[in-house]
Amino acid sequence: MSASPHVIDVGVEGFETTVLAKSQETPVLVDFWATWCGPCKTLGPLLEKLADEFNGGFILAKVDVDKEQQLAGYFQIRSVPTVMLVKGGQIVDGFPGALPEGQVRQFLQHHGVLPLEAAAVADEPEFVELTLSPEEQVEAARSLMLSAPDRPELRLDLIAALLQAGHAKEAEIELDGLPANLATDDRAKRARAQLDFAKALQDAPGEAELVAQLAANPANHRARHQFGVRKLLAGDHEAALDSFLAVMRADRKFDDDLGRKSLIAAFALIDDADLVSRTRKQMAALIF
Numbered sequence: 001m002s003a004s005p006h007v008i009d010v011g012v013e014g015f016e017t018t019v020l021a022k023s024q025e026t027p028v029l030v031d032f033w034a035t036w037c038g039p040c041k042t043l044g045p046l047l048e049k050l051a052d053e054f055n056g057g058f059i060l061a062k063v064d065v066d067k068e069q070q071l072a073g074y075f076q077i078r079s080v081p082t083v084m085l086v087k088g089g090q091i092v093d094g095f096p097g098a099l100p101e102g103q104v105r106q107f108l109q110h111h112g113v114l115p116l117e118a119a120a121v122a123d124e125p126e127f128v129e130l131t132l133s134p135e136e137q138v139e140a141a142r143s144l145m146l147s148a149p150d151r152p153e154l155r156l157d158l159i160a161a162l163l164q165a166g167h168a169k170e171a172e173i174e175l176d177g178l179p180a181n182l183a184t185d186d187r188a189k190r191a192r193a194q195l196d197f198a199k200a201l202q203d204a205p206g207e208a209e210l211v212a213q214l215a216a217n218p219a220n221h222r223a224r225h226q227f228g229v230r231k232l233l234a235g236d237h238e239a240a241l242d243s244f245l246a247v248m249r250a251d252r253k254f255d256d257d258l259g260r261k262s263l264i265a266a267f268a269l270i271d272d273a274d275l276v277s278r279t280r281k282q283m284a285a286l287i288f
Contacts, residue, residue: 006051007060011068019061023086027058027113032072032082034065038153039098039187040081046101047083050108054115058108079186085111095235096271097187100157102137103164107235133206134165134230152179156187163194164233166201193269197229197262204230221247221254225262237270241279248286260287 010018010030019028031047033040044062051060065072065080075084084094085107093111108114141158148154155174162171175183175191182188204226205213213223228243241263248259263283267276 004048004052004060006054006056006058007048007062010061010063010071012071015071019086020089022059023089026056027111028061028086029058029108029113030061030063030084030086032063032065032075032077032080032084034080036066037080038151039156039185042151042153042157043081043083043098046098046104050101050104054108054113057115058113085113087111093272097160097185097190098153098157099235100137100141100161102140103160103235110236134161137161138165138167152182153185156182156185156191159191160187163191163198164230166198166204166230168195168198168202171195171198190269194233196265197232200229201226201233219250221251221259224250225255225258228262232266232269237266237272238275240266241270241275245279245282245286248283252286 008018019030022028029047029051031044033044047060051058063071065077079096081098082094082096084091086092093107095107099107138158138161141154141161145151145154145158155178159171159174162168162174171191172195175188175195178188204210205223207227207230210223210227210230213220214227217223224243225247228240228247231237231243232240244259244262244266246259247254248257248263250259252260260283263279267280270276
């Protein structure tokens with residue numbers, strides 16, 4: 001068990017009081033992990049480090065799925081690590097696999113989870129890392145992988161960063177070079193499915209430039225689609241689907257109905273059933 005006051009081990013007994021009740025006041029990040037899981041050994045220490053850094057901005061609740069099989073079954077955990085964010089007694093979002101640090105920080109920031117000190121002082125230095133560019137995330141993941149050649153699972157972090165940055169060709173090479181035990185990992189399978197989206201970002205502007213282009217010309221469908229792809233690969237699924245819907249709504253003929261095709265492909269990558277269902281209905285309304 002961690003010595004940190006911001007990290008707790010939880011099970012079926014007491015889950016309601018230690019997670020659901022606490023989440024009414026403080027966000028709780030639930031980490032489903034296992035001792036035999038390689039990626040868990042990367043993600044677990046990272047989450048514990050962030051919990052300490054955020055100094056009470058969130059509570060990290062760790063669930064050993066082997067010891068707590070009933071709890072893992074209740075939440076339908078199919079792979080580890082799996083992380084869920086609980087706020088106000090409800091699961092609001094989550095992600096499977098060991099995301100790179102930059103993406104975890106972006107996930108927390110997106111849901112308003114901030115370090116306690118940074119919440120009061122807008123220019124705290126901690127915010128610098130929250131806005132790592134995709135290229136910086138690639139370099140960070142590459143450096144970490146090269147510094148730990150005995151941890152091949154770190155290549156999955158590099159692949160995720162490459163996809164977010166739009167380096168589809170390099171990501172594909174890394175995927176093809178994965179050892180057999182990692183090639184069947186859920187993160188590797190997801191990365192394969194993301195490749196087509198990443199290819200759409202080849203030579204595409206960064207997110208800030210895309211925002212500027214859209215502000216200057218809201219009818220720039222290419223920029224809106226590329227913005228949606230960047231959001232999808234960064235894990236902001238709702239923003240991604242909204243962008244693809246906007247392209248579809250504005251011009252069904254744009255690039256052979258690219259908005260609709262992107263929506264259908266994105267549905268296969270998103271685990272949020274409610275979000276997918278709502279968006280399917282919106283898409284259907286535009287078709288019929």
